[in-house]
Amino acid sequence: MSLAGALWFAVQDDLFTNGVCNNTSPSISNTKQDKQPSISECISAPETHTVLDGLDDRFLSQCLHLNRQCLRFIVDFIQARLKKDVFAPTSTEANILAALAYYAHGSFPSKITQRLGIDQAAAGEAVNSITKLLSDLSPDFITFPNSYNDRMGAAQAFKNMSGIPHVVGVLGYLHVKVSPPAGEEHMYMNTLGYHSVMMQVIFDVDGNLLSLEQCCPGGTPEQSVWENSDIGRQFSIFQHGHTWVVGSRSLLGCGHVLTPVEAFRIKSNAALRFNKAHAQLHGRTQQVFGSLKSRFQCLRDVGPIQSPESVAYSIKACCVLHNICKKFSVPLPLDFSPEPLHPPSEVVNILAEQPFDYMEDTKEEMIEMFFNISEDGNE
Known part of the structure; x- marks a missing residue:
């Protein structure tokens, strides 16, 4: 599994520049002979982790949904950044762990705050x-493969899994349950019948998040979200070459989005094989979004909100932590459950009756070339 190099350059800069590592100092000379310690050496310095060192692994797993190695990295990184950001009220390790506990549970269980020696007000x-800090750092931790080699590497991984060529990501919409502002309930009602805000997400074959934007009311048509997003516009001008993302039927007709073949268009076994491969890829949204909500249960129900923007900070913060967890191979909580897929809106059923669009033509050619093969070599 790979993660964007920008992340580790940013982390190393913060850890070394701010003297978080015990083996470095701001005055050390920057010569070829000087050997700076690795990130793993920085993370392992016990003297700077008195609170964390006092917590057993069972507590970390059950109460924070993280393992010790990942926590050491997160704590070091946040402490380094808090020293530079004027909005931070404190840089203590206990407060960082309390915030991580809130993400894990969506509240502050008294057994956790007592164990950390922190009161509810300070934890809040x-x-x-x-949350603000992690949200602002999302462009460093969540990056799309912009180079040709990175795109080809991502496409090869997807092709190995499904047989579909030129796919660089799976496009989905993460829904977070909310209590909407009075009078705006209809805008927030999604196709599963509850009020939510939704965030457009693209992830790779391993579940690493590549793109995150457009936090909207849950009833917003997915087509309009994609077409008005930065990443959608980038695809429309071929900034990412002749590649595409895999999306649901709700995105039928959207440029550079591969959707399943509609039932009335299926005329061959090749189309059926493609739909099976498509479902295999798009179905991974259940695992990825389920992982987010199981590890960061604050995303299960935010409660009353003023606007989607007020929820966006929390979603982005948890998505940053998700990518860090993937880097450290943190196991999922025992109560993991997949996220249900959202059915398409009625608008899609109308669009499905259109006789032609650009992506349908492209998709038919691709199916003929890559899926028109039977056991004896003939369709």
Whole structure:
């Protein structure tokens, strides 16, 4: 599994520049002979982790949904950044762990705050500042493969899994349950019948998040979200070459989005094989979004909100932590459950009756070339 190099360059800069590592100092000379310690050496420095060192692994797993190695990395990184950001009320390790506990549970269980020696008010302030910090860092941790080699590497991984060529990501919409503002309930009602805000997400074959934007009311048509997003516009001008993302039927007709073949268009076994491969890829949204909501249960129900923007910070913060967890291979909580797929809106059923669009033509050619093969070599 790979993660964008920008992430580790940013982390190393913060850890070394701010002297978080015990083996470095700001005055050390920058020569070829000087050997700076690795990230793993920085993470393993016990003297700077007195609170974390006092917590057993069972507590970390059950109460924070993270393992010790990942926590050491997160704590070091946030402490380094808090020293530079004026909005941070504190840089103590206990407050960082309290914020992580809030993400894990969506509340502050008394057994956790007591164990950390922190009161509810201080924990609430820590959540606000750390959420803002992590959200602002999302462009460093969540990056799309912009180079040709990165795109080809991503496409090869998807082709190995499904047989579909030129796919660089799976496009989905993460829904977070909310209580909407009075009078706007209809805007937030999604196709599963509850009020939500949704965030457009693209992830790779391993579940690493590549793109995150457009936090909208849950009833917003997915087509309009894609077409008005930065990443959607980038695809429309071929900034990412002749590649595409896999999406649901709700995105039928959207440029560079591969959707399943509609039932009335299926005229061969090749189309059926393609739909099976498509379902295999798009179905991974259940695992990825389920992982997010199981590890960060604050995303299961945010409660009353003023606007989608007020929820966006929390979603982005948890998505940053998700990518870090993937880097450290953190196991999922025992109560993991997949996220249900959202059915398409009625608008899609109308669009499905259109006789032609660009992506349908492209898709038919691709199916003929890559899926028109039977056991004896003939369709």
